[in-house]
Amino acid sequence: MISLGLEGTAHTFGCGIVNEKGEILSNEKSSYIAPLGKGIIPTDAAEHHSKVKEEILRRSLEKADITMRDIDVIAYSAGPGLAPCLLVTANFAEKISTDYNKPLVPVHHGVGHIEIGRLTTGAKDPIIVYLSGGHTAIIGYTEGYYKIFGETENITLGNVVDMLAREIGLSSPGGPYIEKLALKGNFVELPYTVKGCDLSFSGTLTAAINKLKRGIPKEDICYSVQETCFSMVVEVTERALAHTGKNEVLLVGGVAANKRLQNMFDVMVGERGGKLYVVPHEYSGDQGAMISWVGLLSYKSGWSSNLKDKINPRWRIDEIKINWF
Ligand code: ATP
Ligand code: FE2
8 A cells, every 4th residue: 555645734845655664765845935034925825836836746656656546545734734735735646646546535634743753763653742833742641542641821932942043044944044043042041931840931932032032142041041941841851751651752843953952861861761763864853754654554454534624734643543653
């Protein structure tokens, strides 16, 4: 069985092809770059996806050395995400599914990040730390669902680094720039807010921006934001591990690429005698292989969707029945 998956919830349009053994045959993508100092403009990102979709599909098939006839199931990212982007992707998926008469499976983008993480690292039953543009969530599998043990009460960690980068005048996504600047910084105190397993970053970001405006060097701000926010995430993850008795941690989502974050997790998990898994860099951001893989898992396990429409910009991860775990 071969699955073709289309990703297009936000900045990236991707097409990945995966077989039943979990071999990734291709994973082509193209990303919209936001204007300097600005966030994503949803209609511009959607226009980008519209322009590149045929070409990305063609390249993905070519790389996998197959044609549409060899595909058994078509999956697409149905949410959560930016509505204009989701629509371009869903309509394109629907069109090729009709044209080639293939079953169509909507996939939750976040489940995609988790399952590509499990596939590429071999983590079995981890506490998943999903850190991205749209999510900051501490997740674990229980009784048929990916349950959220803790999440952000306001902005995500991805928002923090992107908004800070914008404030400094850097382009979005800002994470890699912040990481680089942080290497040369010293620590300044910033608000640290955790409540049980939940997190709050907005006070930290506001304080950081105020300090930046008062002339504290940007390197110090970047370093301190990373140290403070990452410590908060590590603390709540440790609580989730203690609570569930699980001993694996899997870092997924774009922010998982951050080396300092990985290092802090390595220390915490190591001290507990557990094991840390980090999704490989090429699968940490958005791409089609993750959608393709979940599409295949869902389809094989007698998938049924609770989606009323073809997209759901606010689809929550804990609504999805996980039949294949
Ligand atoms: P979601 O998966 O919730 O829908 P998304 O798809 O927009 O959100 P991803 O592509 O998974 O998110 O991640 C993008 C985020 O990762 C951005 O906020 C970006 O700044 C951040 N990021 C990327 N690389 C790094 C890094 N090295 N350090 C910190 N953050 C990073
Ligand atoms: Fe994502």
